[in-house]
Amino acid sequence: MRIPHEWRRRSFWVETAQAYLFLLPALLVIGVFTFYPFVNAFVLSTQRVSLVKMVDGQRIPFYREPVGMANFQALLRDRDFGRALVQTSVYVGITVPVTLILALALATFLNKGLRLRPFFRLAAFLPYITPVVAISLVWQWIYHTDYGLLNYFLGFLGVRPINWLNDPRWTLPAVIILNVWRYVGYQAIILLAGMQSIDKEYYDAATVDGASGLRAWWHVTVPLLTPQIFFVFIIGLIGSFKVFEEIMILFQGPGPLKSGLTMVYYIFNQGFERFKFGQAAAASVILFAIIFALSLFQLTVTQRRVHYER
Amino acid sequence: MGVRYIVGAMVVNRPHGVLAVDAIRVRRAGWQLLVYAVLLAVAAVMVLPFLWMVSTSLKTLIEALRFPPTWIPEPARWENYLAAWNAAPFGRYFFNSFFIAIATTIGEVTITALAGYAFAKMNFLGKNVLFMLLLGTLMIPGQMLLVPNFITIKRLGWYNTYWALIIPWIASVFSIFLLRQFFRTIPDEFWDSARIDGCSRLRYLAQVVAPLSRPALATVALFNFVGSWNAFLWVLVMTDKVELRTVPVGLRYFMMEMGTDYPLLMAAATMAIVPILILFFFAQRQFIQGIARTGLK
Structure with a gap:
């Protein structure tokens, strides 16, 4: 694999770090409230979710168990x-x-x-x-x-x-x-x-x-x-x-x-x-x-x- | 216009050229009349429900249930508005709606300007992949995320808090995209000379890019404010306390309590719409440019 030319420049990495700093708040919000729930929706679709379930005497909220394609x-x-x-x-x-x-x-x-x-x-x-x-x-x-x-x-x-x-x-x-x-x-x-x-x-x-x-x-x-x-x-x-x-x-x-x-x-x-x-x-x-x-x-x-x- | 007119006349049979031009003129006028008639009729259909809303809001219940309906209430009962306002905690609802709309707008403009700038003017590792990923989320229907987000909000302990109504709405891919498109039109020479003067990127963004991009930023702010003001399902799902109801959610509960008291219901609906109307009147140009711009890619 050829290494892109710009990777050799230090300024490129400085700019990359800076850019991700600029992007951080947006990526955080979009990651938590769009990407993660998007993936989670698929996972949830194969699970049974109980609002609260007692497991070993502990109250577990949103207890999830796999049910395959049952949903x-x-x-x-x-x-x-x-x-x-x-x-x-x-x-x-x-x-x-x-x-x-x-x-x-x-x-x-x-x-x-x-x-x-x-x-x-x-x-x-x-x-x-x-x-x-x-x-x-x-x-x-x-x-x-x-x-x-x-x-x-x-x-x-x-x-x-x-x-x-x-x-x-x-x-x-x-x-x-x-x-x-x-x-x-x-x-x-x-x-x-x-x-x-x-x-x-x-x-x-x-x-x-x-x-x-x-x-x-x-x-x-x-x-x-x-x-x-x-x-x-x-x-x-x-x-x-x-x-x-x-x-x-x-x-x-x-x-x-x-x-x-x-x-x-x-x-x-x-x-x-x-x-x-x-x-x-x-x-x-x-x-x-x-x-x-x-x-x-x-x-x-x-x-x-x-x-x-x- | 002039050119087309002459061309039109030449196409017509030459011996009766003059007559033909007159005929075209008459036909044009006829068409124009039809065009305006149709447009006026459509505009009337658009506006009529709102006039009907305001008209009903000023009537007594008996007057509202008169058939055939009347348009001008006799007399106009402005006290309906006071009665509606006092029949439910609308003061609280309006405070919540304003507070949430303003908070999300400030957050959104700041956060998406930063992100939009990075995508427009900076060169970094993974830029294209990240951008495509973000654009891809535009295809995800928000309702699909409702259940998983509900679980997240509960887990974070944000259920029945303002956090749940503000934080998830301070960054949208659409706004990032819109600002990126606009920022790209700003010449790079500005940054080159600013950098020589020792200006940081953040200061450059705040003091050069932002003022130059006022129309685009205003569009983002407006869309966000209106979207926040109108939001319903999210608020309905993420809260169940009266103190956290926004205007649309409050309006829905008001409707369930009032049943068929149409004058008071219409007074409440009018109150819910008025802030958006005022905003539209003051920022009409921004609205139209924004909508036209999004439509024109």
Whole structure:
């Protein structure tokens, strides 16, 4: 093995020592509260954890004993876990594309109506930056069957009052509507910033080639916007898989007949309502596997298909 | 704009060139009208829930349950806010939220600036491996860490303490990455001349890099403050004492106690949102630049 040239210089080692001093606080916090628990989650998923256990007359907190794959087998048998998996997938499968398509349309409109942008920015950011608990509380009131704003407006269209919060069929739609509303403005602003960084020359060239309007949008805007579209997509995907807080506040539980039970809700329920830490950890590992697989898949797609300017 | 306009006119049939330009103009105006109509409609949908929240917060319960609903409360009952404030220890909740948000923000800006600087401007053993490792953690869903972190917090004896709500949140990989990107744009010549003057790296970071990077540091501070203010699940899991509840957690318990007293609930929700709104108004540019920057890699 060849020793790198810079290793021979004393200054390199001085700088290395200094750099690690700079990094120390960050690495300590991230190590203890991100790396360690990440590894620990895998270990815990193969153990049974008792909150307190008497061993030889001593109280041992978080007593752990290995159980192999038993937690994962329990997950497979648990119909609630299957339900959480399916419901989360349905939620993600609808929310992410719907939000993205609406955001893209919105950004296109904003790009044409720039004069409204300052006002619109405020309107778009409001749902994104305000506390989700407060937002969900407001929507709980909006979804009220008899006095809620949404059923009132739907009444104009001749729609009969929908029992948003008590009818299991409407649980996921209620969460989806809330979160599309929450994220569409934010995503549109990001896409808009991308659109504005596209050089005007591309459009001039397209016009000369006889492509304008919708065709220029499809052949110039969308391809050159793929980095931003990808970013928004992946952020949306990962964020959506973690949906939980909205549901807890809207329904004060996992929804009627557990129709709002999601992966994270399941983890929360197993871990902190039933104190089955091992099984909660096993479910976390599966959540991670899904997100990781999606990220990898996206990454490979990106490397081949996504157009990067510069 | 001008160029495209001329090009557009030339593409159109020449004999009726002038007419065609007029037609384009009319069609343009029509499109513009449609664009603004759509944008206004969308903006209304975005804002309506908040207006509805404030409107309800100023009504009596009877007025709130009127159908069809009214928008302007007659009269506006501002005393609802006082009633909500006194119905739960909101003073304590707000103190906790402010204290935790400010503490984590100070810690985060300091710690991630140090780390970001090391990654941006220093040459050291294991730099690339470490950086990739850190970036890899961005793929870990935070909820996956909840159970193991709960055990850690209990073990450290931090359950039901401010430590549990502050220390784990003073370093984020995302902020390190953001600052690193920004610090990299600062020319190396500054450091070269500072070093000749006998300046230490720490002093250089504090007195040269930090002032030059104010927008990026402000973005990190803002995101952290807002994230801390809005945090819910972590606080819910790591504490169970009333004295440690933050505004969102307090709001949730308030909701469970109040049931369907919507005016008071909406008053409380409004109070929870107002600090973020004020922050947004004062730092709008920073917010927008920050969000646009993260979106633009």
